[in-house]
Amino acid sequence: MNFSKLIKPFLVSTVLTIGLAGCSSTNQTDSKGEDEASKPKTNENQEVNIYTARHYEVDEEIYKKFTEETGIKVNVVKGEAEELIERLKREGASTEADLFVTVDGGVLANAKQNDILQPVSSDIINKNVPENLRDVDNQWVGLATRARIIAYSKDRVAPEELSTYEDLTSEKWKGKLLVRSSTSLYNQSLLASFIELNGEEKAEQWAKGIVNNFARQPDGGDRDQAKAIAAGTGDIAIMNTYYVGLLANSEDPEEVKVADSIGVFFPNQETNGTHVNISGIGLTKHSKNKENATKLIEYMTSVEAQEFMSANNYEFPVNPNAKKPELLESWGDFKMQELNFDTLGEHNKKAIEIFNKTDWK
Template sequence: MKLSRFWKPFLASTALTIALAGCSGTNQNEANEEKEAAKPKTTENQEVNIYTARHYEADDAIYKKFTDETGIKVNVVKGEAEELIERLKREGESTQADLFVTVDGGVLANAKQNDILQPVTSDAIEKNVPENFRDADNNWIGLATRARIIAYSKERVKPEELSTYEDLTSDKWKGKLLVRSSTSLYNQSLLASFIELNGEEKAEEWAKGIVNNFARQPDGGDRDQAKAIAAGTGDVAIMNTYYVGLLANSEDPEEVKVADSLGVFFPNQETNGTHVNISGIGLTKHSKNKENAIELIEYVTSVEAQEYLSANNYEFPVNPDAKKPELLESWGEFKMQELNFDTLGEHNKKAIEIFNKTGWK
């Protein structure tokens, strides 16, 4: 059948329209696909796994806040630092852990030496945490610090009687000094810092002098030393600042009374400063969720998280822009020891030897 002159151009035009419509549909589909690809990826089923030696409610609350804000689930395995390091070594590439968290610069150095961590690169972290609170290779990042101070009875001791750690070995403190045992990592790192700053011989002399001035044989933790001051067993104690905060804000009225009876003194302000130790977080060598892990480090070192941690666990924030709670502010500024936290691990074995030699049990 022949087509009239009228139908030929009409059909040609219709065919062209259909073809263009087809192309338009294809282009539209491609555009939609590009839009979908450009959208942020869903956080559904995303997670980050932590092995931590810090067992604080404040940490758990910060992890929950992170999940609420990002949708990334935080799974936490708690244990002692040494056993977690050994577990990471044993698990190797099969580990599910993305982050390792612990207290003490020496332990963090040990984790690095055992090759279970990898460097972290992040502009946000470098902005949040000063260089002196980070590993030189960024294998670990500081989370918070605590100072090892002299707590004293406000009733029986005047602050002007106090000066240095070394002065605690003088006769005026004989039978009046309280401190926990040599198995305490806090005491081991304190003595390790003296080995680094003053040498082994002077560190041993100090440990011997402290033993001679014991009010009793070491017993219990730092809170127990504070309670012993309140009970009149001794007049001064070596302890960490954050325990004073925890006592002062306890739900137990008796613990609050203990805190009220204590003064806080930062020793060695005219010499090499007060000993400060650090908690830190590191990215594991075989992390399966690296981006999420780094995002969490950025979050926990942010001003918001640092202020929450300080206000609830009474540790000093590492982020210089974070405000301290009123109690910590009331203690004022203080001079810190200046040393590489790695040295706390380097001198740990020698510190234990000195404790054993001097009878500090």
């Protein structure tokens, strides 16, 4: 199969500012001191300022394309989500940030609860993004989704053996299950969804059953779980779909082999559907460039930008008119969990308590 060239995601552990220098339409890293570099500059009607917890090169490329088409500069401050939320609270009306971008529905709910966002109004956005992938009060808009699926060894597991998340606690998977740590937002939101759908007691029973079936103590990220399947450490893993795409299209032949050795299974198709998490963007409460910010959201949810993002980061597009890359198409359609993403934030604290109680490290 032919795939689009991979644009690798990268992580930034400290806050960086990426500005557009002079008349250039290319984002460049500011080399000034911390106080100067971490504050985006403003130029009325000519730019938009973003605080983002999405650290993907594909986003940078989309910002560049937006600038080329509109002439509006995009200045970016990067950091961890909770850090950026606290910064927006601290800065208040003096903030230069126009947009907040992050992964995870629970984090988006947290941002909303902390009163750092305001409703965004746009018929174009409403047309681009279905209602179920937008906040009920329009305080954030979905940019992309990823499903938390069961990856399995094609050599040692038949897909007919798989069914639901609940079945992963059965005796047949004893010592065969791989998953990352409970500190992962992806796992916290997965468990939060179970709390919402099944109640706290059943959610705790599930977490305990998963711990009992660990092939090893949680270690590394989702890609590491896939690599552990290929190495024979375990037979199945809970992981996000887009990591499979990144492995399959890696420049490292060994990672491509890993992707070739695992299958993708969407659980709970006969019950309440596969858990899906979301990346989203919100207009900050004290945006100084509201019109430009709205234009950027409209662009990022357009068919063009959605197809580019999906083809290079292997996330599912939120715009239903955007075509998916061949790999994602090959997995077919699947039933998604139906719940309000706000509930992921509401149940986050309880999910962490359950993880601690069940010794999910």
